Amino acid sequence: xxxxxxxxxxxxxxxxxxxxxxxxxxxxxxxxxxxxxxxxxxxxxxxxxxxxxxxxxxxxxxxxxxxxxxxxxxxxxxxxxxxxxxxxxxxxxxxxxxxxxxxxxxxxxxxxxxxxxxxxxxxxxxxxxxxxxxxxxxxxxxxxxx
Amino acid sequence: xxxxxxxxxxxxxxxxxxxxxxxxxxxxxxxxxxxxxxxxxxxxxxxxxxxxxxxxxxxxxxxxxxxxxxxxxxxxxxxxxxxxxxxxxxxxxxxxxxxxxxxxxxxxxxxxxxxxxxxxxxxxxxxxxxxxxxxxxxxxxxxxxx
DNA sequence: TATTGTTATACTCTATAACTATA
DNA sequence: TATAGTTATAGAGTATAACAATA
Numbered sequence: 179x180x181x182x183x184x185x186x187x188x189x190x191x192x193x194x195x196x197x198x199x200x201x202x203x204x205x206x207x208x209x210x211x212x213x214x215x216x217x218x219x220x221x222x223x224x225x226x227x228x229x230x231x232x233x234x235x236x237x238x239x240x241x242x243x244x245x246x247x248x249x250x251x252x253x254x255x256x257x258x259x260x261x262x263x264x265x266x267x268x269x270x271x272x273x274x275x276x277x278x279x280x281x282x283x284x285x286x287x288x289x290x291x292x293x294x295x296x297x298x299x300x301x302x303x304x305x306x307x308x309x310x311x312x313x314x315x316x317x318x319x320x321x322x323x324x
Numbered sequence: 325x326x327x328x329x330x331x332x333x334x335x336x337x338x339x340x341x342x343x344x345x346x347x348x349x350x351x352x353x354x355x356x357x358x359x360x361x362x363x364x365x366x367x368x369x370x371x372x373x374x375x376x377x378x379x380x381x382x383x384x385x386x387x388x389x390x391x392x393x394x395x396x397x398x399x400x401x402x403x404x405x406x407x408x409x410x411x412x413x414x415x416x417x418x419x420x421x422x423x424x425x426x427x428x429x430x431x432x433x434x435x436x437x438x439x440x441x442x443x444x445x446x447x448x449x450x451x452x453x454x455x456x457x458x459x460x461x462x463x464x465x466x467x468x469x470x
Numbered sequence: 471t472a473t474t475g476t477t478a479t480a481c482t483c484t485a486t487a488a489c490t491a492t493a
Numbered sequence: 494t495a496t497a498g499t500t501a502t503a504g505a506g507t508a509t510a511a512c513a514a515t516a
Contacts, residue, residue, distance in 0.1 A: 187456040189441040195459035200346010202466035295335040297465035310333040313341035319443035320348035416474040
């Protein structure tokens with residue numbers, strides 16, 4: 179009871195918790211991004227650019243239609259955080275590249291996120307490791323839909 | 325230890341997994357809702373209406389500005405899933421009430437979600453219970469921001 | 471005066487469809 | 494012809510500010 183027999187939670191219950199925690203997580207991210215003049219999607223896009231990424235693949239990673247990427251990258255470019263480079267190998271594709279300022283901004287956002295996650299201290303280190311392992315096993319199955 | 329020694333994942337790593345899994349979860353929800361003619365936000369709002377809820381409190385539960393609720397409830401009302409009732413005790417407040425059709429629709433969405441969550445079968449029942457427990461402990465701390 | 475809900479406004483994200491320029 | 498990116502369009506969610514009705 180207090181620390182015994184969890185009683186097999188239903189999938190729906192687990193799902194709703196995942197949803198609640200995931201949404202809270204996303205909103206924290208959005209708040210941090212906002213403090214740096216970015217929307218959550220813009221910050222998410224920027225975070226993918228450790229290496230140059232074609233528009234098309236960026237759309238896949240952000241799980242949205244390719245037509246949306248144009249606007250998102252436009253706004254990042256307007257802020258000087260990103261630039262487009264025509265691919266030498268295929269002149270149809272444009273690689274999105276983070277500028278120095280973009281990389282620096284993303285580094286700041288990441289650092290702030292790290293320090294914002296005090297909630298995780300609610301769990302002990304061992305529990306964090308268990309949670310990490312379970313989530314890692316869960317993710318591939320969750321992201322099957324292309 | 326048994327398998328690979330988890331090696332204390334960083335908070336950032338856990339956070340990113342939570343985000344990824346949570347977003348995937350949310351997108352599944354949106355897809356199911358869409359099959360019933362609803363957006364994710366509309367379905368989320370509808371799911372809060374087991375009992376009548378004032379507009380203001382609905383805004384709090386959906387973590388968005390009160391002004392947005394007007395439109396969301398408008399669209400639900402246009403679909404006949406919800407109606408507004410002036411509170412007898414305070415004529416400024418309007419309670420949002422699910423219609424019979426609204427309740428039925430939400431029941432169908434929930435059932436479909438339940439059957440969609442095959443990903444969770446990746447984990448054993450015991451692991452599901454552990455995950456559930458950890459998430460439950462994590463949630464209050466994540467949702468501190470009002 | 472303070473609060474509830476609404477409206478007006480402006481911006482972002484979203485998908486669909488049609489277009490261009492390459493391949 | 495097929496693909497990458499863009500544009501045009503329309504709908505939905507978001508916050509801010511100002512407003513009416515009520516407390």
